[in-house]
Amino acid sequence: MSSQPPIPAPTLLVIDDERQIRRLLRVTLEGGGYQVREAENGTLGLQEIAHAAPDGIILDLGLPDLDGTEIIRRLREWSHVPVLVLSVRETEDDKIAALDAGADDYLTKPFGGRELLARVRAILRRMPAANEPAVVRIGDLEVDLAARQVRRAGQEVHLTAKEYAMLRLLVQHRGKVVTHRQILRELWGPAAEERTDYLRVHMTHLRQKLEAEPASPRHLKTDPGIGYRLVAEG
Template sequence: MASVVIVEDDPSIRTALQHALEEQGHAVATSANGLGALDLVVRTEPDAVLLDLGLPDIDGLKVLAMLRGVSTVPVIVITARDDDPTIVAALDAGADDYVVKPFGVDHVAARIRAVLRRGTSAGEDPVIRVGELSIDPRARRVTLAGAEVDLTRKEFDLLFALASRRGEVVSKRTLLAEVWQQAYGGGDRTVDVHLSWLRRKLGETAAEPRYLHTVRGVGIRCAEPDDD
């Protein structure tokens, strides 16, 4: 399991999250403020950081920026701020994902697994494989059954965002923020149109999906054809 640093000033949330993640086998260290978090991350080099934005000493976005100056550790923002400018600002500042309070521990644990799958060291193979579909983020190259698939920049980014969370349902709001850095509100059509183009290039349709499955009212899930 992973080593996780929790940065949260609310002791009840911090303790509950720590105990729940430890029960799932994670090694957990905690900090109640930004300066302590920076020191903890540098000293322990964790696999992932859960970062609250409402800290007592330094704003969480500033902590995130400082973390990015010293570490590439995956950071999941956990916050009560659910406004789109804050979410976009966090992603632009280097957050790998975000979770809005209140949240379930299983949901947070799934996000941790997702960012760890997406994060690969220099010595590891960065290519994501889902069935016969291969996505190489370094070369920005996609192949299906060995044949290259010609994608636009946004189509590639959309596919990567979904494939890197293989098996998980990703909301359109998350896709809008990550792929388009776009505030949510009337933007579902943007995702739908690009998803339609992407499906066509992968040889599937919404009615007969192979890799990209719509979960009505929730989001999109990327899975192997045999997984569904």
């Protein structure tokens, strides 16, 4: 009887601009049985997450290009991968901001190796069954949620911030109806929940940019009086 192949060790991505800290984390984490990848800034970190799909992230907040809290916010637009913040910032406000942005745990530097490993084990236990893919393809549309880019038939399409936010929301709930109220609340806030005219304008623009026949859309569907759906085929 053939033996089962060994289960690969979870992979952790360390995003930290200090080489010494990355070296220390690699030694500690590999000693705990994990595979380790590294990124020295936030831009490289987001690219690594999108392409390597690590099982967990250890993130410094004080990066040279992007604040760690902004990285978490961007990441949570398309992924639920567990994030442990590891930072010298120790004020309550910093911790609240990171956790509210979507971090799963927060540990201050300097740290103990045993506590770090225990916290990593804890966030990995809460890991969802599957993360959202970084790139979603529907027909000839390609939405790169990590890079915030949209392509149609291989050509990049330029969307406004609100158009992209509306499309992203539909991508995240693709195949399901997203109500007018939900879209308005997410994009404009609770005070705009009755302004369906906002939606009609932005949906018209999205269809003009993304549909071959905007008047007969294949992917951006209307459920009259309810909301919109993004579907694979018309």
